[in-house]
Amino acid sequence: MTDGWISGILRWIGGRRAWLGVAPARQDLSRAVHPGGDPGVVFASRGLSKIYRVGEIDVVALRSVDLEIREGEFIVLLGPSGSGKSTLLNILGGLDAPTSGEARFRDHNLVGASEQLLTQYRREHVGFVFQFYNLIPSLTVRENVALVTEIADHPMQPEAALQLVGLEQRLDHFPSQLSGGEQQRVAIARAIAKRPDVLLCDEPTGALDYRTGIVVLAAIARINQQLGTTAVVITHNAAIAAMADRVVHLADGTIARISVNAARQAPEEIVW
Numbered sequence: 001m002t003d004g005w006i007s008g009i010l011r012w013i014g015g016r017r018a019w020l021g022v023a024p025a026r027q028d029l030s031r032a033v034h035p036g037g038d039p040g041v042v043f044a045s046r047g048l049s050k051i052y053r054v055g056e057i058d059v060v061a062l063r064s065v066d067l068e069i070r071e072g073e074f075i076v077l078l079g080p081s082g083s084g085k086s087t088l089l090n091i092l093g094g095l096d097a098p099t100s101g102e103a104r105f106r107d108h109n110l111v112g113a114s115e116q117l118l119t120q121y122r123r124e125h126v127g128f129v130f131q132f133y134n135l136i137p138s139l140t141v142r143e144n145v146a147l148v149t150e151i152a153d154h155p156m157q158p159e160a161a162l163q164l165v166g167l168e169q170r171l172d173h174f175p176s177q178l179s180g181g182e183q184q185r186v187a188i189a190r191a192i193a194k195r196p197d198v199l200l201c202d203e204p205t206g207a208l209d210y211r212t213g214i215v216v217l218a219a220i221a222r223i224n225q226q227l228g229t230t231a232v233v234i235t236h237n238a239a240i241a242a243m244a245d246r247v248v249h250l251a252d253g254t255i256a257r258i259s260v261n262a263a264r265q266a267p268e269e270i271v272w
């Protein structure tokens with residue numbers, strides 16, 4: 001009874017810290033908080049479920065998903081439309097919350113984390129790439145990347161990030177002067193310029209033709225290999241799976257199977 005009363009007060013104070021002018025302590029998300037945790041695991045989900053309630057109807061997007069992703073891995077998430085790929089990626093990236101289960105980044109539980117912690121997590125540790133590039137049309141290539149590097153703690157120079165995706169010659173061009181694949185590479189440079197631990201890509205080649213898709217995938221593979229950034233890439237295209245260390249096959253909100261590639265194929269060798 002007393003405990004409940006005290007924790008109620010503490011929650012109330014916690015919720016009003018900003019109002020009181022006491023900012024909650026900034027957490028170091030880069031280190032494990034539990035000494036017993038496996039330092040090699042970057043993401044772990046246990047019993048992760050997501051149910052969207054639309055009116056009277058429950059749509060089950062994820063059903064008790066257990067998954068571990070290790071530091072530096074290149075993971076492809078494969079599965080038919082509606083199988084839960086984006087839902088899983090968004091939960092790992094702190095953009096969405098599950099209905100039940102655990103989702104951990106290193107040893108930090110993302111479920112139930114404060115909005116402040118999730119914002120810090122997304123800002124410092126996660127790079128997102130989506131099917132559509134979401135570049136700002138009135139800013140140059142360099143400025144689009146600089147928008148992110150200006151608020152990051154230990155960013156790369158925009159020029160260095162753009163060099164990694166092979167666009168160092170196009171720094172002062174505007175998005176409208178670039179092809180779709182080049183715009184996507186700018187989006188990738190923007191995502192990695194803050195040196196995130198994980199790069200989460202939701203159908204990065206979905207709007208691109210075959211050759212352009214290869215160049216974009218090669219940029220992601222290079223970042224994964226040269227910077228050690230863990231990469232999780234969603235695709236409908238089974239051929240892309242050959243690039244990955246492991247392929248997680250989702251079906252109807254569950255992991256149907258996980259296949260391991262003994263050797264990764266270079267994007268340039270992939271034919272689809």
Ligand SMILES: Nc1ncnc2c1ncn2[C@@H]1O[C@H](COP(=O)(O)OP(=O)(O)OP(=O)(O)O)[C@@H](O)[C@H]1O
Pocket residue numbers: 052053054059060061079080081082083084085086087088
């Ligand atoms: N905001 C939402 N409200 C209701 N249902 C949703 C919502 N978002 C996703 N869903 C449902 O959850 C299920 C999984 O959706 P999700 O977007 O994760 O699939 P996906 O595998 O990424 O599909 P796609 O390949 O078409 O992008 C689908 O049945 C979808 O209709």
Ligand SMILES: [Mg+2]
Pocket residue numbers: 085086087202
């Ligand atoms: Mg999707």
